[in-house]
Structures are given as structure tokens and as C-alpha cells.
Amino acid sequence: MKQITIGSATAKPGAIVKGQLKTGDFPDGRPVEIPVVIAQGTGDGPTLWLHGCVHGNEYCGTFIIHELLRTLDPAQLAGTVVALPILNINAFRRMQRMSPFEGYGGGDLNRCFPGDPNGSLTQQMAHAIYANLKQHADALVDFHTAMTPDVRWALYADAPGDVGKQSEGIARAFGYNSTLPAPMDILAGSAMMTAAKDGIPAYIVEAGGKGAGFDRATVEDGCERLRNVMRHLGMLHGAVTDHGPLTYFSNFAWVMSTRGGLFQRAVRCGDRLQEGTVLGQYYDLYGNPDGEAISPHAGVVLAIHAGPLMANGETLVHIGLDPRSV
Numbered sequence: 001m002k003q004i005t006i007g008s009a010t011a012k013p014g015a016i017v018k019g020q021l022k023t024g025d026f027p028d029g030r031p032v033e034i035p036v037v038i039a040q041g042t043g044d045g046p047t048l049w050l051h052g053c054v055h056g057n058e059y060c061g062t063f064i065i066h067e068l069l070r071t072l073d074p075a076q077l078a079g080t081v082v083a084l085p086i087l088n089i090n091a092f093r094r095m096q097r098m099s100p101f102e103g104y105g106g107g108d109l110n111r112c113f114p115g116d117p118n119g120s121l122t123q124q125m126a127h128a129i130y131a132n133l134k135q136h137a138d139a140l141v142d143f144h145t146a147m148t149p150d151v152r153w154a155l156y157a158d159a160p161g162d163v164g165k166q167s168e169g170i171a172r173a174f175g176y177n178s179t180l181p182a183p184m185d186i187l188a189g190s191a192m193m194t195a196a197k198d199g200i201p202a203y204i205v206e207a208g209g210k211g212a213g214f215d216r217a218t219v220e221d222g223c224e225r226l227r228n229v230m231r232h233l234g235m236l237h238g239a240v241t242d243h244g245p246l247t248y249f250s251n252f253a254w255v256m257s258t259r260g261g262l263f264q265r266a267v268r269c270g271d272r273l274q275e276g277t278v279l280g281q282y283y284d285l286y287g288n289p290d291g292e293a294i295s296p297h298a299g300v301v302l303a304i305h306a307g308p309l310m311a312n313g314e315t316l317v318h319i320g321l322d323p324r325s326v
């Protein structure tokens, strides 16, 4: 079996071990440590790397990973699951997307990979994590959320050759219908793109909404889809569920709000849009209708602002472009 040590956790065949990885220091000198769980089977197989809360307020994936670990029997496992359910613990503690410690650099961990041992706190954190990922991972599944509980979409690294093919295999086994074969020139600094460029098949799940915007059903469904990925990779016994054709996109568009106001959305994630489709309704402070938000693109809703208050410059809608069934 593979010898794997990450921080204070050392894999043991047939066991689930827990530990911590130090990724830096707080300003009071205490260590920044993130939780690491390694579940190793008794038979050979790949090492599947799972992580959540790269963005600190995207908890649904953390709960999916926790659910998998609670229900995983290492005696039935081939290969190894390495799980880091809470990656950006600095942001997580503040219940916000980004680290509170970078006044200038932004602190978005998912733009910092592969990291820099001499960079900002978040860049050093990325370096400490990614050195382990690069050394051990045979595949990466990275969990995120968007804005509302009905979010269900995914991206895989559309890398040349086998890396892209294996990434697509993971996408089909997870089987979220809205899927972007992500062009390799977007999302620079994300764990997914960095891993794929290093030859590691990689996939991002966008499940549920940030903060409290997700439910138990999404967690259980996501966990079962993750088990299906593990069956596809030969890590668990059982037939692989075929999710059928998926809807692929050429790319996505983020549309930002250019106005403020009270806002209620009129579409749900997965809905088809035409150019000109009404996305939502604005109201003034007296409750009077005060204009509609209009889609500038045709496509599929990947995510939409949850409301009820909109400010200029917030993400109004996230649209998958040029949908096709594949």
C-alpha cells in the first residue's frame, strides 16, 4: 500500500486516521492547522483527494465529505481517500469566502495554487496544501457552492489527453446535468486547473448555496454521487450508475448587477434562458415594482443572486453558454 503522511496523519491500511496539517501561523503565533482524514483500504487502488471550504462559507461540500467519511468502511475500500473537509480555515472561522488576513491580496485561496512559500498567508497555505496534493493525489474532487440551495452544476478540467478524459469520466460518474468542460485558460490559480496542469484529473462540484443555503437532501445526494465516482475509479464495489447524457457548455458568463434594490429572482438553477428572459424583479423601499433584471445571454442558469437585497457589482446571474447534450 502507498505510504502517505500528511501533517500529523499517516495512512494505515484498513483504517481511517485523523490529523492536522499546519499551513502557517496566526498573528498570535499559534499554528494555523487544517483537519486531514486519510481512509486507506486493504487493496490497491488510486488516491482520491477530496477537499471542501476552499472558500470559507461554502459548507455543503464539507458536509458531503463528512457524510462519506462517516459511512465509509475501509475494509471495503481499494486505494486511499485523502479528505481535507475545511481547507481555508481562516475564512471558515469568520464564516466568509476569503481569508480575513490579506488586506491587499484578496485572500482567495482558489486563486493561489500552487502557492508560494514566501508569499502571503493564503499563498503559503496553498503551498503547504498543494505540495501534498501534487505528491499523493491521483484525482481531485473540489467542493464549492454558489448562492442558492438549488445550485447543481460542475466543471471538469478539459485538459489534453488522458487527464481530460479521466476528468470527464469523473464528471460523468458524479453526473450533475449542467457541466462545463472548463477551458484550460480560465480559473488560473484554482486547485482544479493547477492539478490538471500537473497531470492530475480534476473536477469541481458546485452544490447548494453559501452559508446556510443547502439542505440534507443535497448532502445525501452529493455523497451518493461521490460514491459513484469511487465505484467508477474502482475504489468501491458495485455497478456504476449511468447518469445518461449531460448538458455541456462552451464556457460561462458572470453577469454583474449595475444597480441596487430589493430583488426577487424569477428563475431557478437549471432553467433555460433566452436573451431577454426576465431573471428577477426589483422593488423600491415602498414595495413598488422598480424594474426587471434581463438576461443578456441565452444559456442555462448555473447560479442566480439569492436576494432579497442587491448592491451594484454583485453577481446577478451565472450563465452556462451554448448548451449541448453530450
Ligand SMILES: [Zn+2]
Residues within 6 Å of the ligand: 054, 055, 058, 143, 144, 145
Ligand atoms: Zn467556491
